[in-house]
Amino acid sequence: DGGITQSPKYLFRKEGQNVTLSCEQNLNHDAMYWYRQDPGQGLRLIYYSQIVNDFQKGDIAEGYSVSREKKESFPLTVTSAQKNPTAFYLCASSNGDSGNTIYFGEGSWLTVV
């Protein structure tokens, strides 16, 4: 099946730890994105990548890092510098046509314990 796979679905992080969220897509999309959603809030863009080996900061990049070594993969690392990481993280991808329609993975819940 074609789609966007995020893992893990649930993750608990201790204070001071870095954690990495995985995102893999088999849609052959060029662009990939990471969004963060807090309860009752909209989606805020963390990072995005239009091509392999290139990515740009979104609106809330501080405390996060990404890599784009393969077209299919766009992992997100939540570093210890991110002071309030508890949120719902959404990976997405698009191929730039149809007005750049973005499709989402199922999301990952990160909780700091």
Added chain:
Amino acid sequence: QKEVEQNSGPLSVPEGAIASLNCTYSDRGSQSFFWYRQYSGKSPELIMFIYSNGDKEDGRFTAQLNKASQYVSLLIRDSQPSDSATYLCAVNIEGSNYKLTFGKGTLLTVNP
């Protein structure tokens, strides 16, 4: 700051009624407009997109775009309890390099 505004709701309608969801945007350079549905605890799923002024229909859903007034709306006909969700409006702003800007969403409740 490019903004997308939605009434947070909740919007409550009886089953079978028409639900009307509205979204305004600040950037006149906006080119493409999207509606997503998000059930509680789930990821957003695309309902439809529109980029020309006027109406676009897909089943029970109709998107309406008015670029002069800078608003886009979503009508849901014959609303069902399963339509109860948060509806997110998203805008592709000119020159934004493939980024979408999202509104905070409107919570819709359809009462049986």
